[in-house]
Amino acid sequence: MMADILDSYAQAAGQDVVDHLRQLAKPLAGARVVHVNSTREGGGVAEILGKLIPLKRALGIDAGWEVITGGPGFYQLTKSLHNGLQGRAVPLPQHLLREYEQVNAENAELLRGVLQDADFVFIHDPQPAALLSHFPDRKGIWIWRCHIDAQRPHRPTWRYVRQWVTPYDASIFSLPEFAQPLPHRQFLVPPSIDPLSEKNIDLPEGEVAAVRQKHDLDPELPMILQVSRYDRFKDPLGVIAAYQLVAHHTPLQLVLAGGGASDDPEAEAVLSEVRVAAEGDPRVKVLLLPPDAHRTINALQRAADIVLQKSLREGFGLTVTEAMWKGKPVIGGDTGGIRLQVVQHYTGFLVRTPEGAALRVRYLLHRRDVLNMMGERAHRFVWENFLITRHLREYLAIMLGMRVGQTERIEVGFD
Secondary structure, three states, rough: HHHHHHHHHHHHHHHHHHHHHHHHHHOOOEEEEEEOOOOOOHHHHHHHHHHHHHHHHHHOOOEEEEEEOOOHHHHHHHHHHHHOOOOOOOOHHHHHHHHHHHHHHHHHHHHHHHHHOEEEEEEEEOOOHHHHHHHOOOEHHHEEEOOOOOOOOOOHHHHHHHHHHHOOOOOEEEEHHHHOOOOOOOEEEEOOOOOOOOOOOOOHHHHHHOOOOOOOOOOOOOOOEEOOOOOOHHHHHHHHHHHHHOOOOOOOEEEEEEEEOOOOOOHHHHHHHHHHHHHOOOOOOEEOOOOOOOOHHHHHHHHHEEEEEEEOOOOOOOOHHHHHHHOOOOOEEEOOOOOHHHOOOOOOEEEOOHHOOOOOEEEEEOHHHHHHHHHHHHHHHHHHHHHHHHHHHHHHHHHHHOOOOOOOOOOOEEE
């Protein structure tokens, strides 16, 4: 069964890629590797872990995934930490900081049997960052993995998070700009998509048509789409403003599709704001999708003419990669990891304002030759750089490098 998984990826990414993974994994056979984050579903981190863990197991690594849990105060504080790392000035009330620390202490006890003797522990983002402080006699190597655009963090927030992150053996960031001064080794690893997941596999046209019909989308009308959590940093209101500017001149329809995450207490308020902004326009569809609506998202991305990701801050933006994999040009916010994917005038456009997004949408809708050419380039760019096999290779390389005690800084990224 495990061999079948690897063989499937050989078909998608190339046999030489899978052979290289097997070669890298041999010295790590039997190693106990544990990933820890704060949600099993919702958001790119959970999606990536859901695919990486089975692949590591297929390579003979004893890989596992644990999730910490807390109460409303914990998630309120961790949302503030997330926003603060992305540059927003946020309050950090002492009673919530105490709750954050208490939740990490309680989860450390629950996970002690799993984490104490693990060979490698990957702690994802700020939510479980304080776990390490409860394992002074740990056996293995602990690595903090930051998926957030921490280029210009709110300094009080970073000072608080840094105290928990400093003792780690290494840290991983998605881009060089996100890395912060820390007294340990740092690695650069962009995220990835799984080409064999339900969200990315080819779909029959009939299934795409059925999703159009279900959500009352006009197959004859150009469609623009943004898929993301309902989060202010994703700027859904800016997307609606851009659509409205285009609609004055060019008939089209807009779909905003997404959901929340179990560790995001702000999603409901943002969704309400979006619904108010879209009210009264039948050509704007605001969809609240469940976490397992992968084939629906896949179909919507394939049905779209243009995909937007007009984020104001973005650690990476897996929805950008997903859309590009499906041959769609992307108009993205000129920020964070989107810059790594959207090559200006080549795979799409980078914009900073609703007006800029509207200008690029109109241009592409009136230049179908450019739209199609950008989509073809986008698919190739993802195949070369952002598949999960590349991501896995870099994690294996980091574990090998840490195990043999290399002292030099290692940067892993594009081939």
